[in-house]
Amino acid sequence: MDYKKIGAIVLGAILLIAALGFGISYVNEKNAREAQIKDSQVIADQLESLQNANDGLVKDLETVQENLETVNNTLGTKDSEIEVLEGQVSDLTEQLQAEEEVVEAENSKYVEDELVLGGSFDFGYSDKELEQLFDGQIEFADEDVDVEEFYFIEGVIAINGNDFEDNAYMTLQKSGIVYEVVFDDSLDTTAISDDETLEFDFLGNEIEVISWVGDEIVVSYGNTQFMAKGETLEYDGHTLTIGNIYEDEVLITVDEITEVVNEGDTEDFDGVEVFVESVMYDEENSMVKIQIAGEVETTIESGDEFEEDSIWNWYIDEASRTIGIELNTDFDEIDDDEDYQAIMPGGYVSLPNDFVVVFYDGITEEDYSDYDFELDEGYLQMKGDFDAGFESYDILYADASGIYEKDGDDYNLLSEVTLSESEIEIEVVGDAVEFDDVVVKLDLSDVIVNGASLVDAEDNYRNSYGMIFVSPEDSLEDEEMTISVPEEAIEASISLE
DSSP: OOHHHHHHHHHHHHHHHHHHHHHHHHHHHHHHHHHHHHHHHHHHHHHHHHHHHHHHHHHHHHHHHHHHHHHHHHHHHHHHHHHHHHHHHHHHHHHHHHHHHHHHHHHTSEEEEEEETTOEEEEEEOTTTOTTSOEEEEEETTEEEEEEEEEEEEEEEEESOTTOTTOEEEEEEEEEEEEEEEEOTTOOGGGOSSSSOEEEEETTEEEEEEEEETTEEEEEEOEEEEEETTOEEEETTEEEEEEEEOSSEEEEEETTEEEEEETTOEEEETTEEEEEEEEEOOSSOOEEEEEEEESOOEEEETTSBSSTTOSEEEEEETTTTEEEEEEOSOBOOOOTTOSSOOBOTTOEEEOGGGSSEEEEEEEOOOOEEEEEEEEETTEEEEEEEEEETTEEEEEEEEETTEEEEEETTEEEEEOSEEETTTTEEEEEETTEEEETTEEEETTSSOEEETTEEOTTOOSOEEOTTOOEEOSHHHHHHTTEEEEEEESSOOEEEEEEO
16 A cells, blocks of 8 residues: 555645635635625615704704794794784773773763753753662551652753853752652651651761651661771761771771670660661771661751751741752852852762762763854955855845845845855844844844843853853944854753752
């Protein structure tokens, strides 16, 4: 056996196997490296793609943040606008509520209109017109007695008083306002006594009569007041002071006596009884309604003052079963030295406790047209707006024969001439032109209104239609006159509540 040849063959086989193994290993390593390279490239590509996506998200986030900032700014602006609008709505709501309160107050008034300037008026009212007036029954001596309240007013819508100028005032004389409580004739006044008192409401407060003989009564009546903390009230020589006000009680001092009085209770302060009718508690503005009365008997005779320095006097008449008050003061002048003057528009006169208030609302508003009168070559020249037939004129002339329009040097007689806007007829009567209650002398020697000459009238003057005559005395001295004529007759009105 040739061992050398066998060894060589084995060696060659081993080398061949080794070579094949190396080649296979090389190929595998190469393939692995190529796979790694490919994987790395894929990962790099993925990383690049993720980076690009991240960059896009960052940009998107920046855009979103910018949009969010814009939205927030817009919302801030809108919030400001909303606040402004809410403020405007609040202001308008308050204004509307105020206007509704005014309308409600006006609607609650009873109005008397179409009152003539210079004319008088005379009205009477019961519960049918004024709801605060009573019409019903009270109990006396175990019997039902009919009782009714009345309010009467009589006055004048005055013009041309001293210093009135061309204004219209409401004037009242003594007894021009009367308030009455009238009992049925069946009331037995002789039965009234300390044990059988006559109790009824008078001017909104309860009054207790313990005697009634002729025009004299003896009364004991309470005084109802709304009061706040710290306020004081003088009553029949006593001083009442309100202290702290709580939810259902109040601290009250009468003279030197202090007590806590519950709502609905009556406390006797050494002969002065105080009834706490109601407590209106509020953390800032609490109020309490009280009635105060002492065991004081007051004798009242018809004609006595209702209170000290009052503009009202008592009116008592047993025969007609009437107890009331009436005005004791004139309201008819414009004089700085007088406490009570003629009542100008917006002014008022009220019963005690404002039980009934009468307002003078003034006069109606109208458009006025001026008419100027002066002398011109033997004629009375009249400037203003006139109508005659289908024609309108702004200058006309008058003499004893009539009214003319002038065409060049010709004077053409007209008929049925009126003041344009008011449609009041103007015509020549004797030595004057007349319209309404006005007489203007053709020579301007005088202007007469409702029979009264204006030669000595210094101030502007009004007639019942509402025409205004400007400075009559001075104008007539200058042989001229201006008269302002309203389109419709001026009227006045009063209202009550």
